[in-house]
Amino acid sequence: MTPLGQRIAALIAAQGPISIAEFMTLALHDREGGYYATRDTLSADFVTAPEVSQMFGELIGLWLAQAWHDQKKPKNPRLVELGPGRGTLLRDALRALKLMPEFRNALEVVLVEVSPALSKVQAETLADCGVPLRWSESFDAQSVKGPIFLIANEFFDALPLRQYVKTERGWCERMVTIGENGALAFALAPDALPAGLVPDNRDGAPEGGVYERSVAGEAISEQIAHVIARDGGTALIIDYGYDAPGFGETLQAVAGHQFADVLADPGASDLSAHVDFRALAQAARQGGGSVFGPVEQGAFLTSIGIVERAEALSRNHLETMTAQLDRLINADQMGTLFKALAILPKGAPTPAGF
Ligand code: SAH
Numbered sequence: 001m002t003p004l005g006q007r008i009a010a011l012i013a014a015q016g017p018i019s020i021a022e023f024m025t026l027a028l029h030d031r032e033g034g035y036y037a038t039r040d041t042l043s044a045d046f047v048t049a050p051e052v053s054q055m056f057g058e059l060i061g062l063w064l065a066q067a068w069h070d071q072k073k074p075k076n077p078r079l080v081e082l083g084p085g086r087g088t089l090l091r092d093a094l095r096a097l098k099l100m101p102e103f104r105n106a107l108e109v110v111l112v113e114v115s116p117a118l119s120k121v122q123a124e125t126l127a128d129c130g131v132p133l134r135w136s137e138s139f140d141a142q143s144v145k146g147p148i149f150l151i152a153n154e155f156f157d158a159l160p161l162r163q164y165v166k167t168e169r170g171w172c173e174r175m176v177t178i179g180e181n182g183a184l185a186f187a188l189a190p191d192a193l194p195a196g197l198v199p200d201n202r203d204g205a206p207e208g209g210v211y212e213r214s215v216a217g218e219a220i221s222e223q224i225a226h227v228i229a230r231d232g233g234t235a236l237i238i239d240y241g242y243d244a245p246g247f248g249e250t251l252q253a254v255a256g257h258q259f260a261d262v263l264a265d266p267g268a269s270d271l272s273a274h275v276d277f278r279a280l281a282q283a284a285r286q287g288g289g290s291v292f293g294p295v296e297q298g299a300f301l302t303s304i305g306i307v308e309r310a311e312a313l314s315r316n317h318l319e320t321m322t323a324q325l326d327r328l329i330n331a332d333q334m335g336t337l338f339k340a341l342a343i344l345p346k347g348a349p350t351p352a353g354f
Pocket of ligand 1: 083
C-alpha cells in the first residue's frame with residue numbers, strides 16, 4: 001500500500017469507516033500523496049480530448065465566443081475552465097480566438113484548479129497567451145463573477161461521489177473500511193437510508209443495484225447556473241456519462257492506461273466515475289439556468305464543424321488528422337460515451353450543436 005493508503009487506514013482505525021467520497025478526496029487531493037496534487041502530467045495514465053487533438057480546444061473556444069456574440073457581447077467576459085489539466089484546451093482555444101479579437105481582448109481567464117502541480121504547468125503552457133490569467137481553487141457564485149463563458153472537460157468525472165447499494169433492508173451506503181487482512185475494503189453501512197433520499201427513478205433497481213451520487217457535482221452545476229442567471233454567460237460541460245439512470249457502479253481506477261484496483265494504492269491511480277447528466281441538469285435548472293442536451297460528443301463536434309476543421313488541417317497531415325477525428329467522434333471511441341451539456345440564461349435560443 002502507498003504511504004497515503006497507510007494514513008487512510010490509520011484514519012479509519014481511529015474514527016471508523018469513511019464514505020467513498022471522503023476516500024476519493026484523500027486519494028485525489030491529499031497535499032502529500034493525492035493523485036492530482038502530486039502530478040504534473042496525466043497522460044501517463046489517461047488521455048483526454050484536448051490532448052488528442054488541437055481541434056477540440058479550438059472549436060470550443062469559438063463556440064464560447066459565439067455564445068458571447070449571441071448574448072450581445074456583455075462587458076467583462078470571463079473565460080472559465082474547471083480543471084484545466086495541463087492548460088492545453090485553453091492554449092488551443094486562445095489561439096483560435098485570435099480570429100475573434102473583440103472577445104479575446106476583453107477576456108479575463110479564470111482557471112479553477114486545486115492541484116498546485118498542475119497549476120504550475122498551466123501557468124507555463126499559457127505564459128505567452130497575452131490574456132490576463134487568474135487561478136481559483138474552487139468555483140462558486142462568490143469566487144467567480146460573470147458573465148462567464150465556462151468549459152469543464154473531464155472535470156465532473158473526478159469529483160467525489162457516494163455509492164448506495166440496494167439490499168433487502170433498503171439502500172445502504174457503501175463505505176471504505178479495513179478488511180481482515182489489514183488492507184482497505186468496501187463494506188455496507190448497517191442502517192438503510194431513510195426513505196425518499198434516493199430518487200424515484202431508481203425504484204426499479206434489483207437487489208445489488210448501485211445508486212451513485214455526486215453531491216459536489218450537483219452543487220457546482222447549480223452554482224454555475226446561478227452565476228449565469230445572475231450575470232449572464234454560458235457553460236459547456238463535456239464528460240463521459242449517462243442520461244438515463246443506471247443501476248451499475250461506475251467508479252473506476254486507472255493507472256498506466258489500465259484499470260486498477262480502486263482501493264489498493266490510493267494516490268497512485270486516477271479515480272473517476274461516469275457523470276450523471278440528468279442530476280447535473282436538474283441541479284442547473286434549480287440554480288435558475290436553462291439546460292440543453294446532453295448530446296453525444298460525436299454529434300456535437302460534427303455539428304460545430306470538426307470535419308471541416310480536420311479537412312483544412314489535413315492538407316499537411318492527412319493521416320494524423322483522420323486518426324484524431326476518429327478518436328474524438330467515432331461511436332466506438334469517444335463519440336457516444338462522451339456527452340455535452342450546455343447551461344444558458346433562461347429564454348436564450350438553442351446554442352450551436354444542440
Ligand atoms: N480538463 C483537462 C484535465 C482533466 S483531469 C483535460 O481535459 O485534459 C481533471 C482536472 O480537474 C485536473 O486538472 C484536476 O486537478 C482538476 N480537479 C479535480 N478535482 C477538482 C476540484 N475539486 N476542484 C478543482 N479542480 C479539480
